[in-house]
Each structure stands twice: as C-alpha cells, then as structure tokens.
Amino acid sequence: xxxxxxxxxQAVPDPEALKSLWGLAxxxxxVLPEPCSSKVEAFQLLRTLATPxxxxxxxxxxxxxxxLAEGSQRAGGRMAYTKKYLEEIxxxxxxxxxxxxxxGDQAALRAAVxxxxxxxxxxxxxxxxxxxxxxxxxxxP
Amino acid sequence: xxxxYHIHVRRVPPRFTPLAKNAIIxxxxxxxxxxxxxxxxxxxxxxxxxxxxxxxxxDTIDEMCRDCYRCVQGCPRELIYKxxxxxxxxxxxxxxxxxxxxxxxxxxxxxxxxxxxxxYGGPFSGPGFDSLWTDMSEIVRPTRDGIHGRExxxxxxxxxxxxxxxxxxxxxxxxxxxxxxxxxxxxxxLAEPKLGPNPRGMQEIITLAAQNLGTLAxxxxxxxxxxxxxxxxxxxxxxxxxxxxxxxxLLSQVRAIEMLDHPALLKQVEVLKKRYxxxxxSIKVPGDEKVVDRVAELTAAGAEIIHIYATEKARGLGGFxxxxxxxxxxxxxxxxxxxxxxxxxxxxxxxxxxxxEHVAKAIICGADGxxxxxxLLLALECRLCRQCTxxxxxxxxxxxxxxxxxxQRLVNLIGAWNNQLLEIMGAMGMREVRRLRGEVxxxxxxxxxxxxxxxxxxxxxxxxxxxxxxx
Numbered sequence: 001x002x003x004x005x006x007x008x009x010q011a012v013p014d015p016e017a018l019k020s021l022w023g024l025a026x027x028x029x030x031v032l033p034e035p036c037s038s039k040v041e042a043f044q045l046l047r048t049l050a051t052p053x054x055x056x057x058x059x060x061x062x063x064x065x066x067x068l069a070e071g072s073q074r075a076g077g078r079m080a081y082t083k084k085y086l087e088e089i090x091x092x093x094x095x096x097x098x099x100x101x102x103x104g105d106q107a108a109l110r111a112a113v114x115x116x117x118x119x120x121x122x123x124x125x126x127x128x129x130x131x132x133x134x135x136x137x138x139x140x141p
Numbered sequence: 142x143x144x145x146y147h148i149h150v151r152r153v154p155p156r157f158t159p160l161a162k163n164a165i166i167x168x169x170x171x172x173x174x175x176x177x178x179x180x181x182x183x184x185x186x187x188x189x190x191x192x193x194x195x196x197x198x199x200d201t202i203d204e205m206c207r208d209c210y211r212c213v214q215g216c217p218r219e220l221i222y223k224x225x226x227x228x229x230x231x232x233x234x235x236x237x238x239x240x241x242x243x244x245x246x247x248x249x250x251x252x253x254x255x256x257x258x259x260x261y262g263g264p265f266s267g268p269g270f271d272s273l274w275t276d277m278s279e280i281v282r283p284t285r286d287g288i289h290g291r292e293x294x295x296x297x298x299x300x301x302x303x304x305x306x307x308x309x310x311x312x313x314x315x316x317x318x319x320x321x322x323x324x325x326x327x328x329x330x331l332a333e334p335k336l337g338p339n340p341r342g343m344q345e346i347i348t349l350a351a352q353n354l355g356t357l358a359x360x361x362x363x364x365x366x367x368x369x370x371x372x373x374x375x376x377x378x379x380x381x382x383x384x385x386x387x388x389x390x391l392l393s394q395v396r397a398i399e400m401l402d403h404p405a406l407l408k409q410v411e412v413l414k415k416r417y418x419x420x421x422x423s424i425k426v427p428g429d430e431k432v433v434d435r436v437a438e439l440t441a442a443g444a445e446i447i448h449i450y451a452t453e454k455a456r457g458l459g460g461f462x463x464x465x466x467x468x469x470x471x472x473x474x475x476x477x478x479x480x481x482x483x484x485x486x487x488x489x490x491x492x493x494x495x496x497x498e499h500v501a502k503a504i505i506c507g508a509d510g511x512x513x514x515x516x517l518l519l520a521l522e523c524r525l526c527r528q529c530t531x532x533x534x535x536x537x538x539x540x541x542x543x544x545x546x547x548x549q550r551l552v553n554l555i556g557a558w559n560n561q562l563l564e565i566m567g568a569m570g571m572r573e574v575r576r577l578r579g580e581v582x583x584x585x586x587x588x589x590x591x592x593x594x595x596x597x598x599x600x601x602x603x604x605x606x607x608x609x610x611x612x
Binding site for chain 1: 227
C-alpha cells in the first residue's frame with residue numbers, strides 16, 4: 001500500500017522527521033513538501049489517487065496562521081470539493097483527508113500520522129488497484 | 142587548416158519532470174471570469190499545457206513556467222502567486238546546490254549554455270572558485286567570438302611527457318624516440334562517479350560518450366564491462382594499488398592507463414614501460430598534505446601524467462582538508478614551475494568540478510585538464526538523494542536508462558561546457574587552451590585584491606588609532 005502526504009513547508013518544516021514517525025514497513029509513505037497547502041489543487045489530489053495510491057493526505061497550517069493568509073482556507077475548500085466529487089463518482093471520499101496543525105507542533109504531527117494510519121487500516125487497499133486499466137497504466141513505463 | 146572540433150548536441154528530453162525553482166500557487170476560487178484571462182496570455186501556454194507527473198505527483202506547470210510573472214502581475218484579483226518550491230530547495234547539498242543540479246540538467250537536455258536572464262543577482266564573491274575572476278577585457282572583439290568566431294580557438298590538450306629538449310644525429314634525424322603523446326580535442330576527461338544505482342550501465346554510457354567526444358573514459362579495471370573493440374582507444378582503465386598484472390590483455394589494446402600511487406609504483410611503471418613503451422601511464426595521487434612533494438618527486442622521476450584527486454566538494458584530503466581545489470592546483474603547479482619541470486608533465490585534477498567555469502578556472506590555476514565525474518551522473522537526471530548508497534531505489538530510475546540516451550546527455554553536457562570554455566577564452570583573448578594553463582595574469586583572486594586594496598586601508602586605520610591612543 002502507499003500513502004502520499006502533501007505537506008505545507010510551514011506546518012511540516014522537517015519532512016524527514018514526519019517520515020520517521022510512520023513506522024509501518026509494509027506501507028510506502030511519501031511526504032512531498034509544498035510551499036503552501038493551497039498549492040495542491042483538486043485535480044492533483046484526484047490524479048494522485050488514481051495512480052493508484054491508497055490514501056492521499058494534506059497537512060497544512062491552521063487557517064489563522066497561514067502565511068498566505070487565505071491559503072489554508074482555500075485548501076479546506078478544495079478538500080471538501082474533492083470529497084464531494086469522489087462521492088458523486090462512487091468512490092470513497094475518505095481516501096483523501098486533511099489535517100491542520102500549528103507550525104512546529106510535533107504532538108499534532110504525531111496525532112496526524114496516527115489518524116492517517118487509522119484511516120488506512122479502516123479503508124484497506126484502494127479498489128483502483130484491482131481495476132485492470134489502472135494496473136496496466138502502472139506497469140507502463 | 143584542420144576542421145574545427147565540433148560536438149554534436151541533440152536535445153534529449155528528461156524522463157522525469159525536473160523540479161522547478163519556483164512554484165505557481167493558483168487560487169482559482171474567487172475568479173472573476175474575465176473575458177480575457179491572464180492564463181490565456183501565458184507566453185509558453187503553460188496553463189493549457191499543464192499536466193500531472195504520475196511518478197512524482199507534481200503539477201508540470203512549474204517546470205514549464207519561465208518566470209515572466211505576467212500572470213502574477215496581470216490577474217485583477219491577485220489570485221496567482223509564485224513562491225520558491227521547497228522540493229527544489231531540498232535538492233543536493235551545500236556544495237552541489239539546487240542551482241548546479243538544475244543547470245546541469247538543462248545543459249544535458251539541450252546542449253546549450255544556461256542563461257539566467259538579465260543581470261546577475263548573486264553575491265559579489267564566494268568561497269572556492271567564486272573567489273576567482275577571469276579578465277574578460279577582450280570581450281568586444283567579434284573575431285574572437287568563442288563559438289561562432291572566424292578565428293579558431295583550440296581546446297586541444299596533450300597528455301604525456303614532453304621532452305625538455307630534442308637531440309638530432311648527424312643525418313638530422315631524431316636521436317631518440319620521443320615519448321608517446323596523446324592529443325585530446327578538449328581538456329575534459331570522463332570518469333565513473335562513486336555513486337549511482339547501476340555502475341556497469343554507467344561505464345557503458347561513459348565509454349560511448351567518450352567515443353563521441355574523442356576524449357578518454359577512466360573506468361575501474363576491477364569491474365570493467367566488456368568494451369567494444371572500436372572503443373578501446375577511448376578508455377583509460379584504472380588500476381588500484383598493486384593490482385596491475387603485466388599479462389593483462391588490455392594493456393596492449395588501450396592507449397593509456399591509470400595507476401593508484403603506492404611506494405613501489407615507480408619501479409612498477411619502469412617495468413611496464415619497458416614492455417609497453419607506447420602506453421601512457423597516469424599516476425593517481427591523493428590531494429593530501431604530501432601531494433606537492435609527491436608530484437615534484439614523480440615528475441622528476443619521469444612521470445607522464447599525474448591525476449590529483451580531491452573530495453567531491455573540491456577540498457583536499459587529510460591535512461589539506463581545508464584547502465580548496467584551486468589552491469591545491471596552484472601549489473602543485475607552482476612547485477613544478479619552481480623546479481623547472483612544469484612543461485614536462487601533464488597534471489589532471491578531479492573532485493568538485495561542478496560547472497563549466499570550474500574547468501576554465503582550474504586550468505587558469507595550473508591544471509592541464511580536468512576529470513569530470515559526479516556531473517556525469519547529474520546529467521542523467523540524478524537528484525543526488527544518495528538513496529543508491531543506502532540500497533534504496535533510484536527515484537529517477539537511472540538503472541533503466543538506455544546507453545545511447547545516457548551517452549547523448551553526457552555529450553550535450555560536455556558540449557555546453559566546451560562552448561562556455563570557448564566563450565571564456567574568446568573574451569579573454571586566448572586562442573589556445575594550452576596557453577590558458579597557469580595564466581593567472583588574466584585572472585583576479587579575491588585574496589590578492591583584499592591584500593592590495595583593503596590591507597593598506599586597514600593598516601592606515603590602525604596607525605590612526607595608535608596615534609590617538611598610543612597605549
């Protein structure tokens with residue numbers, strides 16, 4: 001299984017530290033640092049999920065602490081839109097998720113990792129992994 | 142007049158989207174739906190062409206964007222931002238900076254000189270090679286335009302021992318056989334980097350690139366892949382200390398070899414040269430505190446080529462770990478000048494040569510040529526994540542790269558470096574890279590300028606202070 005986390009660089013200043021919190025050897029955990037959680041657009045979340053990845057997560061700052069003022073708020077709106085879209089097309093909206101933390105709050109990051117792990121356990125592998133089309137796409141160079 | 146040496150570059154697109162320096166933050170929510178959106182006016186049409194990279198999960202718009210800021214400035218609701226990409230900032234390390242990596246990728250893709258735009262926004266000087274400037278006072282002479290000029294600028298260098306004098310017999314013929322000399326069309330040799338997920342594949346790529354460029358590929362003899370017969374002249378097998386066997390069939394097939402320095406080396410070279418007189422021998426010496434004396438000793442004993450290696454961050458080894466490569470080169474070069482032996486031997490340097498300007502600056506400091514290693518790996522899209530050293534998977538799958546594609550990217554990189562060398566020499570009014578060696582009269586060193594300009598100022602200041610307060 002694979003989890004991709006888009007992490008705002010303010011909220012997660014040290015992506016390696018976040019990776020070290022993971023601890024599940026059989027699940028690939030990728031942390032992609034982003035300048036702001038609002039950099040991640042809905043199409044990016046959906047296409048990441050279609051790769052297929054089993055869970056896509058966004059970690060951003062609390063809305064009042066966003067350095068771009070509205071960035072975290074907009075990221076929240078996009079997340080809601082993506083969930084709604086997934087629901088409409090008959091996929092599990094819980095495959096995408098978002099956590100907001102106070103920049104530098106290690107306890108909140110640990111809690112976020114625990115939440116991601118719980119969510120992954122409850123959902124299991126992505127049904128897209130069984131789809132022949134996606135399997136072929138994944139195998140393609 | 143011989144044909145100009147020309148490197149045939151050809152665009153080789155990257156297999157993985159290169160990480161862009163800046164990222165676009167596009168807040169489409171709240172858009173006014175202008176009749177003519179700024180996104181439609183993008184000069185490179187990035188908003189329409191943007192896609193999604195499935196392997197890296199990145200939006201390809203950042204790589205396409207040329208940083209013109211037209212959209213950022215034009216959006217009436219100010220919904221588009223440009224910010225520094227943190228993934229780009231994390232590339233490489235403090236020496237192999239993200240800028241070096243991205244410039245290398247660009248050159249390997251296009252074979253063109255990277256142009257950063259109008260003006261230079263960087264610092265006035267820096268450590269290492271950045272504390273050395275070349276005198277470009279001839280930059281306005283059109284005939285010496287490096288790449289397209291009418292006058293030919295030669296980048297050829299000779300590898301081997303040059304006799305101090307010639308001796309003729311009564312018939313006017315040479316009284317002795319002159320030592321072998323190998324002319325390379327450019328002062329850059331290729332060598333295997335210490336990193337990389339597929340060393341055997343890398344050897345094949347470097348060999349093919351060396352063949353196309355007409356230079357030499359230095360490859361470890363222990364793990365050497367089978368080399369095609371037509372490429373044998375372009376490889377320089379490298380032997381570890383004491384590993385050379387006279388019966389090695391490769392010795393009669395190649396033009397030059399490299400041997401790691403060890404106490405009994407000179408005796409071994411003597412025996413080798415008796416059996417293979419036309420074989421050039423390069424001696425690989427660590428750039429530590431003993432290097433200057435050792436280079437002088439080896440040269441006096443008749444060494445043909447000496448390869449001095451530094452760390453990958455352009456620092457000396459052992460007691461010289463604080464010494465920059467440029468100072469290491471200067472010390473070795475000047476010692477041989479003092480001993481009146483400099484012209485007899487070829488000095489090659491490796492370690493930390495990261496940019497085209499480092500080639501020219503190393504030669505100005507006294508090198509005859511340089512050996513490129515790590516930049517060759519970067520040319521194959523390496524991110525310098527060093528996962529390969531920890532047994533991890535290569536994120537850009539260098540192990541799956543075809544030899545032909547990889548070799549062309551190396552040719553492109555060296556083509557771009559060679560063009561920059563031509564530009565520098567053209568601007569300096571030089572027509573021969575051989576004459577650039579040790580030509581410090583056409584260069585300025587920060588430490589010299591500080592001594593000449595700031596030292597007297599501070600000396601006066603101290604005198605003034607003493608006058609005011611003699612105690």
